[in-house]
Amino acid sequence: MSQKPDFEYLDHVADIRFVARGMTLENVFENAAIATLSVIADISTIQPQTNFEINLETVSLENLMVDFLSELLFLFDAEETVLGDISVKEVGEKTENGEEMWFISAAVSGEPIDAACQNFKTEVKAVTYNGIRVDETPEGFEAEVVLDL
Template structure:
């Protein structure tokens, strides 16, 4: 099966809305994150030299999308100065915690190298991931879109 991951940008007042597409929710989230990083630098110039793994939880899938994007931006890029070339959502599932209560768990891994402005370039600063307009939608039987707005 071919893995589909694409992204596009939409006009949005003073921010940028990123829409990621994929043939599963996981691939749509991955495309969204790659789209976010491509606003900052040229993803194509990043090599997969190292990887970093994360496990996060959320009360729903929208919180998972927000947390993946926030961790990738704040911790991976700004704190660790790590440029992401690729991301793989390894596990995304809804887990029962009590009889009628659930939480979402996501395990993902980013691949890349230390950010180097000379090598990777710099396009535009993404200041923060916002809670505004987060969405994930099943468009067709095997086609999903995930959306998030970033403050630039």
């Protein structure tokens, strides 16, 4: 993460809704990841002890956002690792077997879950498709995401 994260939490009846912004697609995906992980724990204290590579592809930019953030939640649960450092290397579009596909390549790192050392906030059950959007704006890119708690 090379710049200050740019995201804000919005009002939502039962879940968490946020808007993430960035000059590039890579920035907006990083900021969405930080917003998601910051709901779970205070990630400012997480040390990069365990590293993971994430490479995903799917049919739309919105699906890619849901898949990417869902992969972060999967790593938290399956690998029992609190993630705190996110570096999105590339987000783009390619043609595969005649179909346009969106892809992401990222590196994430964190440390093993230890409730005695980490400040946990709340559990995130899932990233939803409810109201999902990733748009280009005059300032760069913006994504709106709802997390199911």
